[in-house]
Amino acid sequence: MIPIKNKMAIQKMQTAGLLVAEIFELLKQHVVAGKTTFEINALIEKELQKRNLVSSTKGYKGYKFASCISINDEVVHGMPSERIVKDGDLVKVDICASWKGYCADSARCFFVGSPSAIALKLAQVAREALDKGIAQAKAGNKLTDISAAIQAEVETHGFGVVRDFAGHGIGKQMHEDPEILNYGKPGKGPVLRPGMTFAIEPMITQGNYAVYVAQDGWTVRTKDKSLAAHVEDTVLITEHEPLILTKINPS
Numbered sequence: 001m002i003p004i005k006n007k008m009a010i011q012k013m014q015t016a017g018l019l020v021a022e023i024f025e026l027l028k029q030h031v032v033a034g035k036t037t038f039e040i041n042a043l044i045e046k047e048l049q050k051r052n053l054v055s056s057t058k059g060y061k062g063y064k065f066a067s068c069i070s071i072n073d074e075v076v077h078g079m080p081s082e083r084i085v086k087d088g089d090l091v092k093v094d095i096c097a098s099w100k101g102y103c104a105d106s107a108r109c110f111f112v113g114s115p116s117a118i119a120l121k122l123a124q125v126a127r128e129a130l131d132k133g134i135a136q137a138k139a140g141n142k143l144t145d146i147s148a149a150i151q152a153e154v155e156t157h158g159f160g161v162v163r164d165f166a167g168h169g170i171g172k173q174m175h176e177d178p179e180i181l182n183y184g185k186p187g188k189g190p191v192l193r194p195g196m197t198f199a200i201e202p203m204i205t206q207g208n209y210a211v212y213v214a215q216d217g218w219t220v221r222t223k224d225k226s227l228a229a230h231v232e233d234t235v236l237i238t239e240h241e242p243l244i245l246t247k248i249n250p251s
């Protein structure tokens with residue numbers, strides 16, 4: 001069952017989304033060479049607190065941090081550590097937090113110093129794929145219209161779509177029904193209705209889409225060590241165009 005949110009729930013998710021988006025704005029100045037991912041996470045913790053946001057990842061299945069920070073061939077779920085980010089790194093930051101009990105989930109790519117052409121392209125295609133997916137998040141469409149749009153955009157550019165992780169419904173819980181695959185045929189699954197809220201999150205690779213979970217039990221990495229990009233927005237399905245809740249100026 002995909003929950004339909006009422007006005008109150010939507011307003012709270014909207015606030016959560018806006019506040020999380022503010023933190024991502026701030027992060028642009030802080031994901032810089034010489035910082036440890038621990039320090040970046042500490043800043044995120046502080047900024048969440050300031051805004052009365054409660055991390056949804058801290059304590060989730062034993063995960064200890066308020067963010068996931070994944071670098072280069074790490075796709076998602078990288079754990080903050082003493083590792084120092086350096087020039088040329090492609091850094092993905094993922095934050096999920098709730099405001100008055102309602103969650104917003106978002107991820108962005110950051111370049112440390114000047115990005116390589118391929119890192120830039122990969123991040124651009126991930127963003128474009130997310131936008132194409134969001135454009136399908138319309139009342140009356142089927143769930144996998146989102147999936148197919150994402151896959152088409154990524155594969156047109158010769159990149160890989162990660163199969164082992166997916167987007168998800170979101171609300172009171174970080175993860176709700178449905179699972180939103182980033183690949184597949186269009187026209188399948190439940191019909192989308194106004195009031196549904198989805199975290200859509202393409203995870204894409206420069207090379208093969210195969211990934212594995214590292215020794216630490218969390219970090220997801222590409223098997224071929226190729227670069228990966230990940231972006232995520234929380235989106236509300238409306239009577240009209242989809243509304244991106246995790247953007248400061250939604251278009």
Ligand code: MF3
Binds near residue numbers: 056057105
């Ligand atoms: N935002 C991530 C997601 O949607 C949350 C990561 S799960 C964690 O899957 F346990 F690593 F925090």
Ligand code: CO
Binds near residue numbers: 105168199201232
């Ligand atoms: Co998510």
